[in-house]
Amino acid sequence: MRALVCGAGIAGLTVAGELGRAGWDVTVVERSPARREHGYMIDFLGPGFAAAEAMGLLPRLRELAYPIDRVSFVDEAGRARHLRYDQVARDQGGRLLSLMRPDLELALLERLPPHVEVRLGTTVTxxxxxxxxxTATCADGTTESADVLVGADGIHSTVRSQVFGPEERFVRQLGFHTCAFLFGAAELHQRLGATFYLTDTLDRVAGLYAVRGGRVAMFGAHRVDDVALPADPRAAVVRAYAGLGRLVEEALTHCPESPDLYxxxxxQVELAPWSAGRVVLAGDACQAVSLLAGQGASLAVAGGRLLVHELSTASSVPEAFAHYERRWAPVVADRQAAGRRAAGSFLPRSRRALLLRRAGLRLLQVPLARRLVSGRVVGRRAPTTTRD
Ligand SMILES: Cc1cc2nc3c(=O)[nH]c(=O)nc-3n(C[C@H](O)[C@H](O)[C@H](O)COP(=O)(O)OP(=O)(O)OC[C@H]3O[C@@H](n4cnc5c(N)ncnc54)[C@H](O)[C@@H]3O)c2cc1C
Structure with missing residues (x-):
């Protein structure tokens, strides 16, 4: 059997690796001309963690993970409230890793069987x-014929647009923009240590944390009146996060232009069905939950693995696609609903909401309350494959 996978992100590399290991002949086409180095920290837990464990990926992920001791929420007056993140991880039984997105992709890339071909700088046209x-023609002039085409090309999926319809039909905007970039800053790097710094502010949040190589990563999310992307993202970032304190101001002086600025x-993405004929979607292309749900990467790994399990066990490709969607869509819907519920506390829009979040933080100092919350964070139990 032969598969063409569009997109070498977390979902695409999971599907390609698992199909390759199941004996499929696999080609991956990736639009980016080189491995994407930019990124942001992800909490990796829940179904993706379990899938990574079953795939034998955990030892490598533990090597690549960052030990985050605490999250410091810093308000406008510079006052910090702390959350012991190491305790949150312990409440999850250690089944929570803080990983940079490119490092998760690296671990998946390293695991690809040698016969899986990854072609960079091209796409399906x-x-x-x-x-x-x-049969797909690619931008590099080649033509690929396969039993299955997997669209794993992210929230703005080209495969989805071509086969299922325009993006506006499937993308539910949540009213925020997000950004992320890396920069070199030895002193700030040292000062942050293993602390994840977050502003405790209305309508916008900026986060800073130290990553390897003496670098610092900044990520942000802010409410917007108009969800259309700005012509000049760098200018939009500098405008949106101005006045959030000295550390954020310092970070903004390092803000790069695209493509180094994400x-x-x-x-979120909502569509049904997830497949048509021989084409199926995976990862954010069909199941984006948004950063508010904090599990998109996890679901990309677990969902991708489930898709391959169904392709390996069902009696036909259409049956495999149907099983995959029937088993996986409820898990995605559950995480999407949780993400929408989290919006008000992640980016409080009123003083009252901000104070409520602070009260919640205090409650999280109580072990029982913390364990209850972390149970809710992981969410609905995900289907496992019979190999687990
Ligand atoms: C700030 C932020 C924080 C987040 N935090 C978390 C978290 O804590 N935990 C968590 O689990 N998730 C988190 N997420 C979500 C997570 O990053 C995504 O859900 C995940 O990356 C989805 O993986 P994917 O492979 O489906 O898509 P993507 O990561 O978008 O990968 C798609 C790939 O396809 C390629 N591509 C795109 N278009 C084409 C094309 N036309 N042709 C060929 N290739 C193409 C892209 O270059 C890319 O390599 C966060 C997201 C953001 C933005």
Whole structure:
């Protein structure tokens, strides 16, 4: 069997690796001309953690993970309230890793069987979704014929647009923009240590943390009146996060231009079905939950692995696609609803909401309350494959 995977992100590399290990002939096409180095810290827990464990990926992920001791929420007056993050991880039984997104991709890339081909700097331009086979032409002039085409090309998926319809039909905007970038700053790096610094502010949040190589990562999320992406993302970032204190001001002086600056809308993807003929979607392309749910990467790994399990065990490709969606869509819907519920506390829009969040933080100092919350964070139990 042969598969073409569009997108070498977390979902695409999971699917490609698992299919390759199941004996499929796999080609991955990735738009980016080189491995994407920019990124942000992700909490990796829940179903993705369990899938990574079953895939034998955990030892490498533990090597790549960052030990975050505490999250410091710093208000406008410079007053910090702390959350012992190491305790949160312990409440999860140690099944929570803080990883940079490119490091998770690296671990998946390293695990690809040698016969899986990854072609960088190209994409799928046309798709002929025939009854028994799918044929795609690529921007590099090649034509690929496969039993299955997996669209794992993220929230703005081209495969989805070509096969299922325009983005506006499937993307639910949540009213925020988000950004992330890395910069070199030895002194700030040392000062942050293993602390994740977060502003405790209305309508916008900026986060800073130290990453390897003496660098610091900044991420932000802010409410917008108009969800359309700005013409000049760098200028939008500098404007949106100005006045958030000395550390953020320092970070903003290092804000790069695209493509070193990640800037996007905060949104979820809702569509059904997830497949048509020989084409199926995976990861954010069909199941984006947004950063508010904090599990998109986790679901990309677990969902991608489940898709391959179904392709390996069902009696036909359409049956595999149907099983995959039937088992996985409820988990995604559950995490999406949780993400929408989290919006008000992640980015409080009123003084009252901000104070409520602070009260919640105090409650999290109580072990029982913390364990209850972390149970809710992981959410609905995800289906496992029979190999687990
Ligand atoms: C600030 C922020 C914080 C987050 N925090 C967390 C967290 O704590 N925990 C968590 O689990 N998740 C988190 N997420 C979500 C997580 O990053 C995503 O859900 C995850 O990256 C989705 O993986 P994916 O492979 O589906 O898509 P992507 O990561 O978007 O990868 C898509 C890939 O396809 C490529 N591509 C795009 N278009 C094309 C094309 N036309 N042709 C070929 N290739 C293409 C892209 O270059 C990319 O390599 C966060 C997201 C953000 C923005």
């Amino acid at each position: 046309t798709i002929d979704n025939g009854p028994g086979r799918v 800037y996007d809308q905060v949104a």
